[in-house]
């Protein structure tokens with residue numbers, strides 16, 4: 001067999017597997033995590049206008065999401081960190097964008113259900129990857145709007161998408177998706193953002209509890225007005241801490257961790273909505289703060305190690321190499 005014949009045979013072989021197993025199309029996208037420090041709930045019948053105002057930090061850790069479509073995919077399935085999940089928010093994104101069955105797989109480098117905006121990051125990643133795989137011809141603004149609507153209707157978040165789609169330390173001035181929402185940013189220096197995830201809080205259950213929602217709105221309003229008088233990273237942390245105490249959402253362990261962080265030169269508060277403490281410190285105080293947080297290592301969720309460490313990210317969601 002000469003070289004040309006052998007090449008033709010190979011082509012025939014590849015064609016055969018392509019035809020018989022079906023062609024699958026895959027795309028992957030990444031979206032950052034986000035910690036809300038304080039917020040106010042803005043109800044609206046129109047999910048495009050519903051959302052939150054408030055302030056939070058976009059992280060350099062997030063969620064990678066792969067979408068696969070093709071002959072081998074017969075029904076829509078969603079996986080998170082290797083396990084099949086209901087994934088309501090991601091599923092809503094898929095259902096709004098297509099009837100084609102897809103396999104969505106997300107891998108989170110942030111804890112889930114702990115106030116790091118994992119559901120929002122997954123929804124954004126799914127929207128970007130789905131658009132690429134199925135050539136849906138949507139723009140970034142439109143994909144972001146879909147992710148926002150999916151979060152809001154499933155009550156897995158209100159303002160995470162607005163922050164995650166912009167990057168930085170985001171002040172959400174007007175609620176809603178990109179169509180109606182308005183943001184600004186705190187001009188913040190580079191800083192490590194430490195976290196201790198102590199436990200999960202279901203965002204859905206807090207948002208549907210009227211008494212808690214009332215406390216959130218009262219405390220969120222004060223925090224925003226105080227932040228805008230002095231929009232610095234340090235003042236954000238102070239306002240977040242007052243907000244967390246005034247809403248009564250803080251667990252006693254979280255309180256202890258926050259006090260220890262403050263005693264060691266840091267500024268700390270609770271990540272909304274999770275039983276999670278996040279903390280920052282001036283550069284020279286970062287190590288003492290880290291050591292103080294490590295003391296609480298045993299009570300932290302172990303999945304990601306004891307003290308989580310991220311940076312503030314100004315990056316926005318993006319498609320990864322095909």
Ligand SMILES: Nc1ncnc2c1ncn2[C@@H]1O[C@H](COP(=O)(O)OP(=O)(O)OP(=O)(O)O)[C@@H](O)[C@H]1O
Pocket residue numbers: 063078079080085086087088090106108111112113114115116117118119120121122123155156157160201202203204272273274
């Ligand atoms: N990337 C993802 N893909 C699919 N399902 C996800 C993803 N991230 C979170 N979920 C699901 O969302 C639920 C947790 O949502 P919840 O809104 O309470 O937490 P979160 O989004 O991680 O953090 P936050 O408190 O900041 O909203 C869980 O049921 C989890 O399985």
Ligand SMILES: CC(C)(CO)[C@@H](O)C(=O)[O-]
Pocket residue numbers: 036038039051052054115117156157158159160203272273
């Ligand atoms: C509701 C929320 C605290 C959940 O993470 C967040 O989406 C926000 O700040 O709107």
